[in-house]
Amino acid sequence: MKQLHKQPSLHHHHGQIPSPSPAPVTKPSKHHHHHHRSFPRSVVSYLLREHRLLFLLAGALIASSFFLLHPSSLSLSSSPLHPSSLALLPSSSIRGVVHGGAGGRRIPVGLRKRPMRIVVTGGAGFVGSHLVDRLLDRGDSVIVVDNFFTGRKENVVHHFGNHRFELIRHDVVDPILLEVDQIYHLACPASPVHYKHNPIKTIKTNVMGTLNMLGLAKRIGARFLLTSTSEVYGDPLEHPQKETYWGHVNPIGVRSCYDEGKRTAETLTMDYHRGAGVEVRIARIFNTYGPRMCLDDGRVVSNFVAQALRKQPMTVYGDGKQTRSFQYVSDLVDGLVALMESDHIGPFNLGNPGEFTMLELAQVVKETIDPSATIEFRPNTADDPHMRKPDITKAKQLLNWEPKIPLRQGLPLMMSDFQKRILDEK
Protein backbone atom coordinates (compact mmCIF):
# COMPACT_ATOMS: atom_id res chain seq x y z
CA MET A 1 0.00 0.00 0.00
CA LYS A 2 2.81 2.32 0.86
CA GLN A 3 4.31 1.73 -2.55
CA LEU A 4 1.02 2.43 -4.25
CA HIS A 5 0.97 5.85 -2.71
CA LYS A 6 4.59 6.54 -3.31
CA GLN A 7 4.81 5.52 -6.98
CA PRO A 8 2.83 8.40 -8.47
CA SER A 9 5.10 10.97 -6.97
CA LEU A 10 8.09 8.98 -8.23
CA HIS A 11 6.77 8.90 -11.80
CA HIS A 12 5.83 12.47 -11.64
CA HIS A 13 9.20 13.40 -10.30
CA HIS A 14 10.96 11.73 -13.22
CA GLY A 15 8.43 13.11 -15.65
CA GLN A 16 7.71 9.65 -17.09
CA ILE A 17 3.95 10.06 -17.21
CA PRO A 18 2.75 13.51 -18.15
CA SER A 19 0.10 14.68 -15.76
CA PRO A 20 -1.85 17.91 -16.08
CA SER A 21 -2.69 17.98 -12.33
CA PRO A 22 -0.29 16.11 -10.10
CA ALA A 23 -2.15 14.03 -7.54
CA PRO A 24 -1.57 14.93 -3.91
CA VAL A 25 0.36 12.29 -2.00
CA THR A 26 -2.00 10.63 0.45
CA LYS A 27 -0.60 10.07 3.89
CA PRO A 28 -0.62 6.45 4.99
CA SER A 29 -3.25 5.82 7.64
CA LYS A 30 -2.07 5.10 11.12
CA HIS A 31 -5.11 2.97 11.89
CA HIS A 32 -4.96 -0.43 10.33
CA HIS A 33 -8.73 -0.98 10.41
CA HIS A 34 -9.45 2.33 8.70
CA HIS A 35 -6.72 1.68 6.19
CA HIS A 36 -8.40 -1.56 5.02
CA ARG A 37 -11.79 0.01 4.53
CA SER A 38 -10.37 2.81 2.35
CA PHE A 39 -8.36 0.36 0.18
CA PRO A 40 -10.80 -0.30 -2.73
CA ARG A 41 -11.77 3.36 -3.09
CA SER A 42 -8.18 4.57 -3.02
CA VAL A 43 -7.14 1.97 -5.61
CA VAL A 44 -9.97 3.04 -7.92
CA SER A 45 -9.14 6.69 -7.57
CA TYR A 46 -5.45 5.87 -8.04
CA LEU A 47 -6.26 4.08 -11.27
CA LEU A 48 -8.52 6.82 -12.55
CA ARG A 49 -5.84 9.44 -12.16
CA GLU A 50 -3.23 10.26 -14.82
CA HIS A 51 -4.71 7.87 -17.51
CA ARG A 52 -3.40 4.91 -15.50
CA LEU A 53 -6.45 2.79 -16.30
CA LEU A 54 -5.93 3.47 -19.98
CA PHE A 55 -2.27 2.36 -19.79
CA LEU A 56 -3.25 -0.73 -17.79
CA LEU A 57 -5.86 -1.78 -20.36
CA ALA A 58 -3.50 -1.12 -23.28
CA GLY A 59 -0.82 -3.25 -21.58
CA ALA A 60 -3.25 -6.12 -20.99
CA LEU A 61 -4.39 -5.93 -24.62
CA ILE A 62 -0.80 -6.09 -25.96
CA ALA A 63 0.12 -8.99 -23.64
CA SER A 64 -2.96 -11.06 -24.50
CA SER A 65 -2.58 -10.51 -28.26
CA PHE A 66 1.06 -11.65 -28.00
CA PHE A 67 0.08 -14.89 -26.27
CA LEU A 68 -2.75 -15.50 -28.74
CA LEU A 69 -0.63 -14.94 -31.85
CA HIS A 70 2.68 -16.45 -30.79
CA PRO A 71 1.67 -20.14 -30.53
CA SER A 72 0.18 -20.16 -34.02
CA SER A 73 3.42 -18.89 -35.46
CA LEU A 74 5.28 -21.76 -33.80
CA SER A 75 2.92 -24.61 -34.59
CA LEU A 76 3.50 -24.55 -38.33
CA SER A 77 4.36 -28.23 -38.35
CA SER A 78 0.78 -29.19 -37.68
CA SER A 79 -0.62 -26.90 -40.33
CA PRO A 80 -0.16 -27.55 -44.03
CA LEU A 81 2.71 -25.25 -44.97
CA HIS A 82 3.64 -24.66 -48.54
CA PRO A 83 7.27 -25.38 -49.33
CA SER A 84 7.65 -21.93 -50.80
CA SER A 85 6.82 -20.39 -47.43
CA LEU A 86 9.39 -22.68 -45.79
CA ALA A 87 11.94 -21.39 -48.26
CA LEU A 88 11.41 -17.90 -46.84
CA LEU A 89 12.32 -19.04 -43.34
CA PRO A 90 15.90 -19.28 -42.13
CA SER A 91 17.01 -22.91 -41.91
CA SER A 92 17.17 -22.70 -38.12
CA SER A 93 13.45 -22.00 -37.93
CA ILE A 94 12.71 -24.70 -40.53
CA ARG A 95 14.50 -27.14 -38.23
CA GLY A 96 12.39 -25.97 -35.33
CA VAL A 97 9.17 -26.16 -37.29
CA VAL A 98 9.67 -29.68 -38.48
CA HIS A 99 11.81 -31.22 -35.82
CA GLY A 100 9.31 -30.20 -33.24
CA GLY A 101 9.65 -33.77 -32.06
CA ALA A 102 7.16 -36.48 -31.42
CA GLY A 103 3.66 -35.58 -30.63
CA GLY A 104 4.10 -31.97 -31.71
CA ARG A 105 6.58 -31.31 -28.88
CA ARG A 106 8.20 -27.97 -29.45
CA ILE A 107 11.91 -27.41 -29.11
CA PRO A 108 12.93 -23.99 -27.79
CA VAL A 109 14.30 -21.73 -30.53
CA GLY A 110 17.80 -21.70 -29.09
CA LEU A 111 18.05 -25.50 -29.16
CA ARG A 112 17.05 -25.97 -32.78
CA LYS A 113 19.52 -27.94 -34.82
CA ARG A 114 21.09 -27.31 -38.18
CA PRO A 115 19.50 -29.01 -41.22
CA MET A 116 20.40 -32.70 -41.36
CA ARG A 117 21.85 -34.99 -43.99
CA ILE A 118 19.57 -37.96 -44.41
CA VAL A 119 19.90 -41.09 -46.50
CA VAL A 120 16.73 -42.75 -47.80
CA THR A 121 17.35 -46.23 -49.17
CA GLY A 122 14.64 -47.15 -51.67
CA GLY A 123 14.01 -43.41 -52.06
CA ALA A 124 13.12 -43.75 -55.75
CA GLY A 125 10.21 -46.06 -54.90
CA PHE A 126 6.62 -45.25 -54.06
CA VAL A 127 6.80 -44.47 -50.32
CA GLY A 128 10.47 -43.40 -50.44
CA SER A 129 9.91 -40.70 -53.04
CA HIS A 130 7.11 -39.10 -51.00
CA LEU A 131 9.33 -39.19 -47.92
CA VAL A 132 12.14 -37.53 -49.90
CA ASP A 133 9.73 -34.75 -50.97
CA ARG A 134 8.85 -34.15 -47.32
CA LEU A 135 12.46 -34.11 -46.04
CA LEU A 136 13.63 -31.73 -48.78
CA ASP A 137 10.63 -29.47 -48.23
CA ARG A 138 11.55 -29.03 -44.60
CA GLY A 139 15.12 -28.02 -45.45
CA ASP A 140 17.20 -31.16 -45.01
CA SER A 141 19.70 -32.64 -47.47
CA VAL A 142 18.75 -36.04 -48.84
CA ILE A 143 20.79 -38.81 -50.43
CA VAL A 144 18.71 -41.46 -52.18
CA VAL A 145 20.30 -44.90 -52.48
CA ASP A 146 18.37 -47.13 -54.87
CA ASN A 147 19.08 -49.93 -57.34
CA PHE A 148 15.94 -49.09 -59.38
CA PHE A 149 14.55 -52.62 -59.13
CA THR A 150 11.05 -51.27 -58.55
CA GLY A 151 11.94 -47.59 -58.16
CA ARG A 152 11.90 -45.06 -60.99
CA LYS A 153 13.91 -41.92 -61.69
CA GLU A 154 10.61 -40.25 -62.65
CA ASN A 155 9.59 -40.40 -58.98
CA VAL A 156 12.42 -38.06 -57.96
CA VAL A 157 13.25 -36.28 -61.23
CA HIS A 158 11.63 -33.06 -59.94
CA HIS A 159 14.55 -32.76 -57.43
CA PHE A 160 17.31 -32.99 -60.04
CA GLY A 161 19.20 -29.70 -59.87
CA ASN A 162 18.39 -29.19 -56.18
CA HIS A 163 21.78 -28.88 -54.45
CA ARG A 164 20.37 -30.60 -51.35
CA PHE A 165 19.43 -33.73 -53.32
CA GLU A 166 21.70 -36.59 -54.44
CA LEU A 167 20.82 -39.86 -56.15
CA ILE A 168 23.13 -42.88 -55.99
CA ARG A 169 22.44 -46.06 -57.98
CA HIS A 170 23.52 -48.67 -55.48
CA ASP A 171 22.36 -52.06 -54.24
CA VAL A 172 22.13 -52.17 -50.43
CA VAL A 173 23.27 -55.80 -50.50
CA ASP A 174 26.73 -54.22 -50.94
CA PRO A 175 28.12 -51.96 -48.22
CA ILE A 176 28.24 -48.20 -48.77
CA LEU A 177 30.03 -45.45 -46.86
CA LEU A 178 28.21 -42.17 -46.34
CA GLU A 179 28.25 -39.41 -43.72
CA VAL A 180 24.69 -38.74 -42.59
CA ASP A 181 22.66 -37.99 -39.46
CA GLN A 182 19.71 -40.26 -40.15
CA ILE A 183 19.02 -43.37 -42.21
CA TYR A 184 15.53 -44.21 -43.41
CA HIS A 185 15.93 -47.81 -44.62
CA LEU A 186 13.13 -48.59 -47.09
CA ALA A 187 15.00 -50.51 -49.79
CA CYS A 188 13.08 -53.72 -50.46
CA PRO A 189 10.53 -54.72 -53.08
CA ALA A 190 7.18 -54.39 -51.34
CA SER A 191 4.60 -55.98 -53.59
CA PRO A 192 4.12 -59.77 -53.87
CA VAL A 193 4.70 -59.71 -57.64
CA HIS A 194 8.12 -58.12 -57.13
CA TYR A 195 9.30 -59.87 -53.98
CA LYS A 196 8.34 -63.30 -55.32
CA HIS A 197 10.11 -62.55 -58.64
CA ASN A 198 13.50 -63.32 -57.09
CA PRO A 199 12.93 -64.57 -53.54
CA ILE A 200 16.63 -65.14 -52.83
CA LYS A 201 17.38 -61.55 -53.78
CA THR A 202 14.46 -60.38 -51.61
CA ILE A 203 15.76 -62.10 -48.50
CA LYS A 204 19.31 -60.97 -49.28
CA THR A 205 18.05 -57.39 -49.51
CA ASN A 206 16.25 -57.75 -46.20
CA VAL A 207 19.08 -59.43 -44.32
CA MET A 208 22.32 -58.24 -45.94
CA GLY A 209 20.90 -54.86 -46.92
CA THR A 210 19.66 -54.21 -43.38
CA LEU A 211 22.96 -55.44 -41.90
CA ASN A 212 24.88 -53.06 -44.15
CA MET A 213 22.75 -50.05 -43.28
CA LEU A 214 22.84 -50.89 -39.56
CA GLY A 215 26.62 -51.25 -39.81
CA LEU A 216 26.76 -47.81 -41.40
CA ALA A 217 24.52 -46.36 -38.66
CA LYS A 218 26.82 -47.84 -36.00
CA ARG A 219 29.96 -46.56 -37.68
CA ILE A 220 28.79 -42.95 -38.14
CA GLY A 221 26.45 -42.69 -35.13
CA ALA A 222 23.34 -42.12 -37.25
CA ARG A 223 19.78 -42.81 -36.18
CA PHE A 224 18.27 -45.72 -38.14
CA LEU A 225 14.63 -46.32 -39.06
CA LEU A 226 13.47 -49.65 -40.52
CA THR A 227 10.29 -49.83 -42.58
CA SER A 228 8.97 -53.21 -41.54
CA THR A 229 5.55 -54.48 -42.47
CA SER A 230 2.25 -55.82 -41.23
CA GLU A 231 3.34 -59.07 -42.96
CA VAL A 232 5.36 -59.85 -39.82
CA TYR A 233 1.95 -60.78 -38.30
CA GLY A 234 1.43 -63.36 -41.10
CA ASP A 235 -2.13 -64.70 -41.24
CA PRO A 236 -3.01 -63.26 -37.85
CA LEU A 237 -4.88 -65.09 -35.11
CA GLU A 238 -5.37 -61.78 -33.28
CA HIS A 239 -7.55 -59.06 -34.74
CA PRO A 240 -6.88 -56.16 -34.91
CA GLN A 241 -3.13 -56.61 -34.61
CA LYS A 242 -1.27 -54.97 -31.73
CA GLU A 243 2.51 -54.55 -31.71
CA THR A 244 2.67 -57.09 -28.87
CA TYR A 245 1.35 -59.85 -31.17
CA TRP A 246 4.19 -62.14 -32.33
CA GLY A 247 2.51 -63.23 -35.52
CA HIS A 248 1.44 -66.39 -37.33
CA VAL A 249 3.89 -66.72 -40.20
CA ASN A 250 4.67 -69.60 -42.53
CA PRO A 251 8.48 -69.86 -42.55
CA ILE A 252 8.69 -71.99 -45.71
CA GLY A 253 6.03 -70.50 -47.97
CA VAL A 254 6.33 -68.43 -51.15
CA ARG A 255 5.88 -65.19 -49.19
CA SER A 256 8.42 -66.11 -46.52
CA CYS A 257 11.30 -64.35 -48.31
CA TYR A 258 9.48 -61.11 -47.52
CA ASP A 259 7.69 -61.93 -44.25
CA GLU A 260 10.59 -63.74 -42.60
CA GLY A 261 13.04 -61.35 -44.25
CA LYS A 262 11.36 -58.40 -42.53
CA ARG A 263 11.13 -60.31 -39.24
CA THR A 264 14.89 -60.92 -39.41
CA ALA A 265 15.43 -57.26 -40.30
CA GLU A 266 13.54 -56.33 -37.11
CA THR A 267 15.69 -58.77 -35.11
CA LEU A 268 18.90 -57.30 -36.54
CA THR A 269 17.67 -53.79 -35.78
CA MET A 270 17.00 -54.65 -32.13
CA ASP A 271 20.32 -56.51 -31.82
CA TYR A 272 22.25 -53.51 -33.14
CA HIS A 273 20.37 -51.38 -30.63
CA ARG A 274 20.97 -53.65 -27.65
CA GLY A 275 24.42 -54.85 -28.65
CA ALA A 276 25.95 -51.80 -30.29
CA GLY A 277 23.92 -48.91 -28.90
CA VAL A 278 22.58 -47.81 -32.30
CA GLU A 279 19.57 -45.48 -32.06
CA VAL A 280 16.85 -47.37 -33.91
CA ARG A 281 13.20 -47.00 -34.86
CA ILE A 282 10.87 -49.67 -36.27
CA ALA A 283 7.69 -48.94 -38.24
CA ARG A 284 5.32 -51.74 -39.21
CA ILE A 285 3.57 -50.41 -42.27
CA PHE A 286 0.12 -51.57 -43.32
CA ASN A 287 -1.24 -51.36 -46.89
CA THR A 288 -0.49 -47.94 -48.30
CA TYR A 289 -1.65 -46.38 -51.55
CA GLY A 290 -1.22 -43.14 -53.47
CA PRO A 291 0.36 -41.56 -56.53
CA ARG A 292 3.58 -43.20 -57.89
CA MET A 293 2.59 -46.75 -56.90
CA CYS A 294 3.69 -49.25 -59.51
CA LEU A 295 0.82 -49.75 -61.94
CA ASP A 296 0.89 -53.55 -62.16
CA ASP A 297 2.43 -54.67 -58.92
CA GLY A 298 -0.39 -56.95 -57.82
CA ARG A 299 -1.28 -54.70 -54.88
CA VAL A 300 -5.00 -54.53 -54.69
CA VAL A 301 -5.57 -50.76 -54.75
CA SER A 302 -3.24 -50.10 -57.70
CA ASN A 303 -4.68 -53.17 -59.48
CA PHE A 304 -8.29 -52.07 -59.14
CA VAL A 305 -7.59 -48.43 -60.03
CA ALA A 306 -5.46 -49.32 -63.07
CA GLN A 307 -8.00 -51.93 -64.22
CA ALA A 308 -10.92 -49.52 -63.84
CA LEU A 309 -9.04 -46.82 -65.77
CA ARG A 310 -8.14 -49.29 -68.55
CA LYS A 311 -11.78 -50.42 -68.71
CA GLN A 312 -10.77 -53.96 -67.66
CA PRO A 313 -12.64 -56.04 -65.03
CA MET A 314 -11.28 -55.70 -61.47
CA THR A 315 -9.81 -59.06 -60.38
CA VAL A 316 -10.93 -60.22 -56.94
CA TYR A 317 -9.04 -63.23 -55.52
CA GLY A 318 -10.99 -65.82 -53.55
CA ASP A 319 -14.47 -64.80 -52.40
CA GLY A 320 -13.42 -61.17 -51.90
CA LYS A 321 -14.37 -61.26 -48.21
CA GLN A 322 -10.78 -61.00 -46.95
CA THR A 323 -10.27 -57.57 -45.36
CA ARG A 324 -7.52 -55.00 -45.60
CA SER A 325 -7.00 -51.49 -44.31
CA PHE A 326 -5.72 -48.81 -46.64
CA GLN A 327 -3.61 -45.84 -45.69
CA TYR A 328 -2.94 -42.81 -47.86
CA VAL A 329 0.76 -42.22 -48.42
CA SER A 330 0.97 -38.72 -46.89
CA ASP A 331 -0.40 -40.14 -43.62
CA LEU A 332 2.36 -42.76 -43.65
CA VAL A 333 5.05 -40.15 -44.30
CA ASP A 334 3.72 -38.12 -41.33
CA GLY A 335 4.01 -41.26 -39.18
CA LEU A 336 7.53 -42.17 -40.34
CA VAL A 337 8.84 -38.67 -39.67
CA ALA A 338 7.08 -38.49 -36.28
CA LEU A 339 8.63 -41.83 -35.33
CA MET A 340 12.13 -40.90 -36.47
CA GLU A 341 11.97 -37.64 -34.48
CA SER A 342 10.48 -39.28 -31.38
CA ASP A 343 12.22 -40.84 -28.41
CA HIS A 344 10.54 -44.20 -29.01
CA ILE A 345 12.02 -47.28 -30.64
CA GLY A 346 8.82 -49.06 -31.51
CA PRO A 347 7.75 -51.18 -33.22
CA PHE A 348 4.81 -49.00 -34.17
CA ASN A 349 1.92 -50.00 -36.41
CA LEU A 350 1.42 -47.30 -39.04
CA GLY A 351 -1.79 -47.87 -40.94
CA ASN A 352 -5.38 -46.79 -41.33
CA PRO A 353 -7.73 -48.86 -39.16
CA GLY A 354 -10.63 -48.34 -41.59
CA GLU A 355 -11.33 -51.94 -42.68
CA PHE A 356 -12.70 -52.92 -46.10
CA THR A 357 -13.36 -56.28 -47.77
CA MET A 358 -11.97 -56.61 -51.29
CA LEU A 359 -15.54 -56.40 -52.59
CA GLU A 360 -16.16 -53.18 -50.67
CA LEU A 361 -12.92 -51.73 -52.04
CA ALA A 362 -13.99 -52.66 -55.58
CA GLN A 363 -17.27 -50.86 -54.89
CA VAL A 364 -15.47 -47.68 -53.71
CA VAL A 365 -13.26 -47.76 -56.84
CA LYS A 366 -16.40 -48.13 -58.94
CA GLU A 367 -18.05 -45.16 -57.22
CA THR A 368 -15.00 -42.88 -57.40
CA ILE A 369 -13.46 -43.89 -60.75
CA ASP A 370 -15.84 -45.65 -63.10
CA PRO A 371 -19.45 -46.60 -62.26
CA SER A 372 -19.45 -49.08 -65.16
CA ALA A 373 -16.42 -51.07 -63.83
CA THR A 374 -16.98 -54.85 -63.47
CA ILE A 375 -15.56 -57.53 -61.14
CA GLU A 376 -13.94 -60.86 -62.08
CA PHE A 377 -13.28 -63.59 -59.46
CA ARG A 378 -10.03 -65.62 -59.50
CA PRO A 379 -8.71 -68.40 -57.18
CA ASN A 380 -6.93 -67.08 -54.10
CA THR A 381 -3.11 -66.97 -53.89
CA ALA A 382 -1.11 -69.02 -51.34
CA ASP A 383 -0.73 -67.67 -47.79
CA ASP A 384 -2.91 -64.63 -48.49
CA PRO A 385 -3.91 -63.38 -45.02
CA HIS A 386 -7.64 -63.34 -44.35
CA MET A 387 -7.81 -60.14 -42.38
CA ARG A 388 -5.49 -57.30 -41.60
CA LYS A 389 -6.27 -54.26 -39.52
CA PRO A 390 -3.84 -52.24 -37.42
CA ASP A 391 -4.38 -51.36 -33.80
CA ILE A 392 -2.75 -47.92 -33.78
CA THR A 393 -3.35 -47.05 -30.12
CA LYS A 394 0.40 -47.05 -29.40
CA ALA A 395 1.23 -44.63 -32.25
CA LYS A 396 -1.68 -42.40 -31.24
CA GLN A 397 -0.53 -42.23 -27.63
CA LEU A 398 3.24 -42.03 -28.04
CA LEU A 399 3.68 -40.34 -31.43
CA ASN A 400 0.48 -38.29 -31.38
CA TRP A 401 -0.10 -39.66 -34.88
CA GLU A 402 -3.14 -40.99 -36.64
CA PRO A 403 -4.15 -41.10 -40.30
CA LYS A 404 -6.30 -38.25 -41.58
CA ILE A 405 -7.28 -39.25 -45.11
CA PRO A 406 -10.15 -41.73 -45.55
CA LEU A 407 -10.23 -44.08 -48.58
CA ARG A 408 -12.97 -42.17 -50.40
CA GLN A 409 -10.88 -39.00 -50.19
CA GLY A 410 -7.53 -40.65 -51.00
CA LEU A 411 -8.51 -42.67 -54.08
CA PRO A 412 -9.32 -39.64 -56.25
CA LEU A 413 -5.91 -38.17 -55.27
CA MET A 414 -4.09 -40.98 -57.12
CA MET A 415 -6.36 -40.92 -60.15
CA SER A 416 -4.67 -38.24 -62.25
CA ASP A 417 -1.19 -39.75 -61.72
CA PHE A 418 -2.45 -43.19 -62.78
CA GLN A 419 -4.40 -41.78 -65.71
CA LYS A 420 -1.32 -39.93 -67.00
CA ARG A 421 0.91 -43.01 -66.73
CA ILE A 422 -1.66 -45.28 -68.38
CA LEU A 423 -1.99 -42.79 -71.24
CA ASP A 424 1.85 -42.62 -71.55
CA GLU A 425 1.88 -46.43 -72.00
CA LYS A 426 -0.12 -46.19 -75.20
Ligand SMILES: NC(=O)c1ccc[n+]([C@@H]2O[C@H](COP(=O)([O-])OP(=O)(O)OC[C@H]3O[C@@H](n4cnc5c(N)ncnc54)[C@H](O)[C@@H]3O)[C@@H](O)[C@H]2O)c1
Ligand atom coordinates in the same frame (compact mmCIF):
# COMPACT_ATOMS: atom_id res chain seq x y z
N1 LIG B 1 3.56 -49.72 -49.67
C1 LIG B 1 3.11 -50.52 -48.74
O1 LIG B 1 1.92 -50.76 -48.65
C2 LIG B 1 4.06 -51.12 -47.73
C3 LIG B 1 3.52 -51.94 -46.74
C4 LIG B 1 4.39 -52.49 -45.80
C5 LIG B 1 5.72 -52.21 -45.84
N2 LIG B 1 6.23 -51.41 -46.82
C6 LIG B 1 7.67 -51.19 -46.83
O2 LIG B 1 7.97 -49.86 -47.20
C7 LIG B 1 9.14 -49.83 -47.99
C8 LIG B 1 8.87 -49.09 -49.30
O3 LIG B 1 7.84 -49.75 -49.99
P1 LIG B 1 7.23 -49.18 -51.34
O4 LIG B 1 5.78 -49.47 -51.32
O5 LIG B 1 7.68 -47.80 -51.56
O6 LIG B 1 7.89 -50.17 -52.38
P2 LIG B 1 8.64 -49.85 -53.74
O7 LIG B 1 8.91 -51.16 -54.39
O8 LIG B 1 7.91 -48.82 -54.52
O9 LIG B 1 10.00 -49.22 -53.25
C9 LIG B 1 11.10 -49.98 -52.83
C10 LIG B 1 12.35 -49.29 -53.35
O10 LIG B 1 13.49 -50.02 -52.91
C11 LIG B 1 14.37 -50.19 -54.03
N3 LIG B 1 15.13 -51.41 -53.80
C12 LIG B 1 14.68 -52.68 -53.76
N4 LIG B 1 15.71 -53.53 -53.52
C13 LIG B 1 16.82 -52.77 -53.39
C14 LIG B 1 18.19 -53.04 -53.15
N5 LIG B 1 18.61 -54.30 -52.99
N6 LIG B 1 19.06 -52.01 -53.10
C15 LIG B 1 18.64 -50.75 -53.28
N7 LIG B 1 17.37 -50.42 -53.52
C16 LIG B 1 16.47 -51.42 -53.58
C17 LIG B 1 13.46 -50.27 -55.22
O11 LIG B 1 14.10 -50.00 -56.44
C18 LIG B 1 12.41 -49.22 -54.87
O12 LIG B 1 12.80 -47.96 -55.27
C19 LIG B 1 9.58 -51.27 -48.18
O13 LIG B 1 10.59 -51.59 -47.26
C20 LIG B 1 8.34 -52.06 -47.88
O14 LIG B 1 8.64 -53.34 -47.38
C21 LIG B 1 5.41 -50.87 -47.76
